[in-house]
Amino acid sequence: MRKLVRRHLGKVVAGGALAVAATATMVAVTLPDQAGAGDSGNRSTAAGAAAGDAVGREGVVEDAPEEKDRGIGSDPLTDAETERAQKSALDSNGLRSSARDVEGDRGPQRLSTNLAESEPGEGGAGAPRRAQVVYYDYKKDTVITKTVNLDTGKVESTDQAQNVQPPPSAEELTEAASLLIADKHGKGLKQDFKKATGKALAGPGDLELSGFVFRKETIKSVPSDLTECGKHRCLQVVAKVKSGPWIDTRAFVVDLSARSVGRLG
Numbered sequence: 001m002r003k004l005v006r007r008h009l010g011k012v013v014a015g016g017a018l019a020v021a022a023t024a025t026m027v028a029v030t031l032p033d034q035a036g037a038g039d040s041g042n043r044s045t046a047a048g049a050a051a052g053d054a055v056g057r058e059g060v061v062e063d064a065p066e067e068k069d070r071g072i073g074s075d076p077l078t079d080a081e082t083e084r085a086q087k088s089a090l091d092s093n094g095l096r097s098s099a100r101d102v103e104g105d106r107g108p109q110r111l112s113t114n115l116a117e118s119e120p121g122e123g124g125a126g127a128p129r130r131a132q133v134v135y136y137d138y139k140k141d142t143v144i145t146k147t148v149n150l151d152t153g154k155v156e157s158t159d160q161a162q163n164v165q166p167p168p169s170a171e172e173l174t175e176a177a178s179l180l181i182a183d184k185h186g187k188g189l190k191q192d193f194k195k196a197t198g199k200a201l202a203g204p205g206d207l208e209l210s211g212f213v214f215r216k217e218t219i220k221s222v223p224s225d226l227t228e229c230g231k232h233r234c235l236q237v238v239a240k241v242k243s244g245p246w247i248d249t250r251a252f253v254v255d256l257s258a259r260s261v262g263r264l265g
Contacts (some may be wrong), residue, residue: 002003004009010247013263016104023193040081046075058165063216069081070129070150071115071129073127074115075115076115077113077114077115077131077199081129081150082131082133083232084148084150084153085108085113085131085148085150085158086113086133088146088148088154088155089133089135089146089148089155090107090108090133090155092146092155092158092227093155095107095108095135095144095146095157098137098139099135099137099138099139099144100137100138100139101138101171102136102171102172102175102256103231104138108135108136108137108138108144109135109136109137109138109169109171109172110133110134110135110169110252111134111135111136111143111166111167111168111169112132112133112134112157112166112169113131113132113133113134114131114132114134114258115129115130115131115132116130116131116132116147118130128149128150128151129149129150129151130147130148130149130150130156131147131148131150132145132146132147132148133145133146133148135164136166136172136233138233138256138257140162141162141231141232141233142160142161142162143160143161143164143165143166144158144159144160144162145158145159145161146158146159152174157165162231163231165213165230165231165233165234166213167212167213168211168212168213168235170209172233172235172256173204173209173210173211174204174209174237175256176211176235176237176254176256177203177204177207177209177237177239178203178204179256179259180237180249180252180254180261180263181201181203181204181262183260183261185252185261185262185263186252186261189201189239189247189249192247193207193241193247196241196244196245196247197241197244206241206242207239207240208239208240208242208248209237209238209239209240210237210238210240211235211236211238212235212236212238213233213234213235213236214226214229214234214236214253215229216229216230216233216234217230223262223263223264225255225260226253226255226262226264227229228255228257228258229255231257232255232256232257232258233255233256233257233258234253234254234255234256234257235253235254236249236250236252236253236254237252237254238250245265251263251264251265252264
């Protein structure tokens with residue numbers, strides 16, 4: 001088994017949410033002005049044809065080209081490649097049955113799937129493409145990274161590490177919010193939500209969620225119930241009312257490994 005650890009080419013953003021704004025562009029089609037009443041029929045017909053041509057050329061949005069099964073070079077992973085990599089990674093070494101996800105169900109918690117860098121000396125359109133699939137095993141509190149050759153479908157390397165905490169997945173943030181809402185420390189969150197909306201907070205689905213891994217080394221005094229963070233998977237959740245205000249939940253830390261909630265300060 002090779003020991004080479006490859007960097008993935010995806011961009012990782014930790015410590016907050018990344019907002020992306022898109023601007024839509026409107027294209028107006030101007031019809032030619034009609035002339036006098038004597039030749040209005042011919043001019044109207046010609047104008048209609050010209051307008052039709054213009055709309056056909058400029059006003060119709062064509063379907064996006066069909067995605068290929070395999071990318072080339074440093075192209076992002078296609079959906080087919082992503083699916084193939086994740087299936088190969090999950091089926092290797094009994095990972096599907098031995099590991100546990102954030103809810104305690106069988107199978108590891110997938111964190112990310114990204115294109116891996118090529119090895120030295122490999123290059124060009126025919127170079128092998130590989131994917132790195134990163135999991136968190138809540139049974140062993142271990143990060144598992146599997147590198148899959150997308151041409152052969154084989155797992156070429158497996159790396160395991162403890163006391164390493166990659167950025168959280170959407171599923172982990174949802175579970176962390178669920179634990180916070182159900183905990184006594186979630187009382188203020190529920191009160192603030194009702195004050196903002198007039199409704200009771202039913203669950204994470206009522207909120208826009210983001211968050212980040214809690215680093216205990218960033219604070220002077222770590223509460224006794226959070227001392228295992230770092231070894232355990234601990235998150236701070238950032239909550240926002242949908243189409244509404246932010247709710248400050250930064251004082252709370254959710255230990256997903258222990259399924260408990262602690263308070264800072």
